[in-house]
Every structure is written in C-alpha cells, then in structure tokens.
Amino acid sequence: MQFKDMINKGKNISATIAVCKSNDEGVIKAVVKAVKNTNANFILFDEQPQDELIRSFNLTHDEFNRIKIIQTEDEAHTISECVKSVDDGQADLIMKGLVATSTLLKEVLKDKYNLKTESRMSHIALFNVPEYHKMLAISDVAMNISPNKEQKIVITRNLVACLQKIGIDSPKVAILSAIESVNPKMQSSVDANEIVSYFRKEMPKLEIEGPLAFDAAINKRASIIKNIDSNISGNVDGVVVPQIESGNILYKSLIYLSKADVASVIFGAKIPIILTSRSDSSRDKFHSICSALMLI
Incomplete structure (x- = not known):
C-alpha cells in the first residue's frame, strides 16, 4: 500500500476526535487542516482559552461548527x-496534544473507563520514505522501552492487526536485529528467531522473517550480497525493532535525513490514540489523524 x-x-471516514491539551499552534494547525480536508469533527480539551487561536485561522462558519x-x-x-468523552461515546478516538x-x-x-483490552498497547509509525517503494511501518519506537520476547510478540501482533485494518491483507514483517543469524550474545537475534517460530505456528500464513538486519529487510540486493535466503527482503510492509533506542533513532533518521512523511498511532486499546512527537510537523500530525481514522 502507498502512504x-x-x-x-x-x-x-467520519468520526469525532477528542484532543487532549490542544492549545498549541502545531496541534491546531493539524486540526484545522483535518476540518478542511476530512470528514472528522473535533472536541478540544484544554485549561487555557483556545477561541482566539482557532479564530486566527481562516475557517468558514460550517468548519468552525x-x-x-x-x-x-x-x-x-x-x-x-x-x-471520558470517548468512554461515554461523545468521541471515537483520542489525539495527544501537549501532555x-x-x-x-x-x-x-x-x-473506570471501558477502553483497555487484554492486549498490550504499542506505538506504530507509518512512513512514506522517498527511497522505498511503498509505505513502511515500524514498531515500537516510542512506548515500550525494552520489551522482552513475550512483549515483542504482542507488539508484532498489534503491527500485523494494524496493517490488516488499513488494507494490507497479507503483510510482510521483519523482526530486526543487527545480524541475520542467531548469536546468544545478541539477545535481539535470539528473540527474533523465537518470535518468528511462534508466529509460524500460530499464524502459518503470515510472511514473517527474522532475525534480519535493516538493510536486508528493505533492500533485496543487500540480502543477495549477504547470501541470505529471504522471501520478503526488499518488500517488507513492517519491521519490529529490538528496543526503543534503536527504533527512536531509526524514526528520526528517516524524518530528518530521508525527509520521510510519518503517521503515528498507539494500537492495542479499544480505540486508536493519535500519538505524535512534539517536534513533528503539523503535516505529520495531520497524517496521523488520517491514519487513525482508518483504525476505528
């Protein structure tokens, strides 16, 4: 799928989005763009007055309403x-502002809210990378700090479910490490191997491989040079990173060095949560709104 x-x-998609701590120019810019370009409605929550900031944008009467x-x-x-607005049905999803x-x-x-599930929540970043031929999803780059094998299994399951919900019926998933063979001294390679074994039993139709280094996951030529036998190399839809440090570095490298567009969501609750970095552009915040609308 293309971004x-x-x-x-x-x-x-029509929905109402509750924005938590919305009194920020970047957040309001994204909200205004969404009002002008989507079917979404918004409820803005903040202890600070917001009317003046919102009225500074060129909104029609119908858009303002x-x-x-x-x-x-x-x-x-x-x-x-x-x-509470989501729990009682006033809104369909949550967007994080300056909180x-x-x-x-x-x-x-x-x-007291009926919003959690039995699943662990995880962060999913959906990228439009100019050098890659389709959308690339990366998880988890912002929430689970140092997940163990069992937690990575849940992160992987969330990633697969997210990709399927936005329309990728048979996602190709790579579990990342720094190498493509199991090394007991490198826990990420051990975890990746065991995660792949788990899903090949539980979801035999899922195309999943690991451990794979990032170059072998996204570039077929790299896997050929390394003599890696891979059916998904150069064509992955999503990757699971070993821990938050590597994921966060990859996330910011793609944005600042590859000029990638990104949409970010938290997946695993009963509703999607739009979760963007404070440094993300209003454009990327708008992309996150659109991606989350696909997940309700």
Whole structure:
C-alpha cells in the first residue's frame, strides 16, 4: 500500500476526535487542516482559552461548527474529561496534544473507563520514505522501552492487526536485529528467531522473517550480497525493532535525513490514540489523524 492511499482513505471516514491539551499552534494547525480536508469533527480539551487561536485561522462558519471547545479547570481535569468523552461515546478516538504520553495513557488504562483490552498497547509509525517503494511501518519506537520476547510478540501482533485494518491483507514483517543469524550474545537475534517460530505456528500464513538486519529487510540486493535466503527482503510492509533506542533513532533518521512523511498511532486499546512527537510537523500530525481514522 502507498502512504498517500492510506491518507486519502482516512479522509473519507467520519468520526469525532477528542484532543487532549490542544492549545498549541502545531496541534491546531493539524486540526484545522483535518476540518478542511476530512470528514472528522473535533472536541478540544484544554485549561487555557483556545477561541482566539482557532479564530486566527481562516475557517468558514460550517468548519468552525465542527470544532467543539471545552475549557477545563486544570491539566488533570483536561485529561480525565478527554478520556471520558470517548468512554461515554461523545468521541471515537483520542489525539495527544501537549501532555506527557505516560500521563494520558495511565488515564486511558484506568478501570473506570471501558477502553483497555487484554492486549498490550504499542506505538506504530507509518512512513512514506522517498527511497522505498511503498509505505513502511515500524514498531515500537516510542512506548515500550525494552520489551522482552513475550512483549515483542504482542507488539508484532498489534503491527500485523494494524496493517490488516488499513488494507494490507497479507503483510510482510521483519523482526530486526543487527545480524541475520542467531548469536546468544545478541539477545535481539535470539528473540527474533523465537518470535518468528511462534508466529509460524500460530499464524502459518503470515510472511514473517527474522532475525534480519535493516538493510536486508528493505533492500533485496543487500540480502543477495549477504547470501541470505529471504522471501520478503526488499518488500517488507513492517519491521519490529529490538528496543526503543534503536527504533527512536531509526524514526528520526528517516524524518530528518530521508525527509520521510510519518503517521503515528498507539494500537492495542479499544480505540486508536493519535500519538505524535512534539517536534513533528503539523503535516505529520495531520497524517496521523488520517491514519487513525482508518483504525476505528
């Protein structure tokens, strides 16, 4: 699937998005762009007044009416009211604004809301890399710090489910390490081998390989030179990174050195959560909105 196809499909889906701590120019720019280019409506939660910032954009009367502004008492009230709006059906998904990720997710997971599942939540970044021939998904680059094998299995399952939900029926997945053979001194290679073995038993039709280094995963020529027998090399849809450090470096390398577009979501709760970096452009925040709309 092409990144632009996912974005275009997301634009046509109607939903209401609750934005937590929305009083930020970059966030509001993304919201305004979404109002002008998608079928989404928004509820903006913040303890600071937002009317003046929103009115500074060129919105028609009908566009402005698709944005509901809720001024709260303080940050804790902002977060609880935002999550409550999804739990009681006023909104369909959550978008993170200027609030700490851990604080927002801690609220989402509270027992008083009916939003958590038995699955572990994980972060999925969907990239449009100019040098790659299709969309590339990477997980987990922002949430699970140092996942063990069992947690990586859940991360992989979330990645597969996410890709299938946006329209990739048979995703090709690589479990990354620095090498393509198992080395007991390199835990990521051991984990990758065991994860692949697990899915070949549990989901025999899934095309999954590992351990694979990143070059062998995305470049067929690299795997040929390395004499690696791979059916997915050069054509992967998604990769699972060993830990958050390698994932975060890869994420930022693609954005800043390859000028990649990105959309970021948290997957694994009953609703998708739009989770972007504070340094992400309003364009990438808009992409994240469109991708999340595909997941409701």
